[in-house]
Amino acid sequence: MPERQLNGRYTSVAVTLHWLVALFIIYNLVQGLLFSDDTPRSAVELHKSIGITVIGLFVLRFLWKLGHPGPAPLPSLKPWERKLSVSAHHLLYLLMVFVPLAGWLHDSAWKGAATHPLMLYGVIPWFRIPLFGGLTDAGKDWWHENLFTVHKYSSWVLIGIVGLHIAGALKHQFLDHQPQFRRMWYGK
Ligand code: HEM
């Protein structure tokens, strides 16, 4: 078993990945909720690029976590707070990959996919998930629509858990006066 960090902090790599992913996810959630018929195509393309980047960062984060489990939980946490925060972290790990994967599947089932190649940040040619090629247009429409529903509702669950996570962090820092934020920041 790899050892826990003994200085009460996550490693700099974990901190960098945490805040990059948090920034990207919050940007995509806000941008996604603001989508309308007038949203320019470039904004949707940026949304897809950022979401696929989050999948890559998730893989790095997961691999890093295997060797660096992070510090022991704050000793001041009551047992229910500890259980709730660990469950929220597990759900966040799950949703941070599930939500963008559902979006990517939704986009891959689009019948216009073949004529609109995916280009990350307008420069890196990227692939669609090759599951829908053999379907008729009606079959693609069905998957496109239903996978959008999955993408949308899982995003809403993600918003709820992120809200709980932020509320928990603020409570420990400001109401319980615990060194909560320094755990997820750089330092010795
Ligand atoms: C989309 C946004 C976010 C996601 C997906 C996310 C995800 C996570 C995950 C999975 C962990 C557990 C790390 C581990 O043990 O491996 C964590 C820890 C943490 N996060 Fe976030 N986070 C997000 C946003 C935020 C924000 C906005 C704050 C600040 C208010 C924050 C503060 C923290 C802190 C302080 C910890 C350390 C918890 C501890 O072990 O004491 N996070 N986050």
Ligand code: HEM
């Ligand atoms: C961090 C990851 C992501 C988050 C948090 C996210 C969140 C959202 C949200 C909240 C919406 C709006 C849903 C609604 O209308 O209520 C949305 C729409 C959408 N998402 Fe994502 N998404 C992510 C990744 C992706 C990825 C990777 C793709 C495709 C490669 C994608 C493709 C789309 C598309 C095509 C729409 C519909 C845009 C339109 O209305 O034209 N998303 N997303």
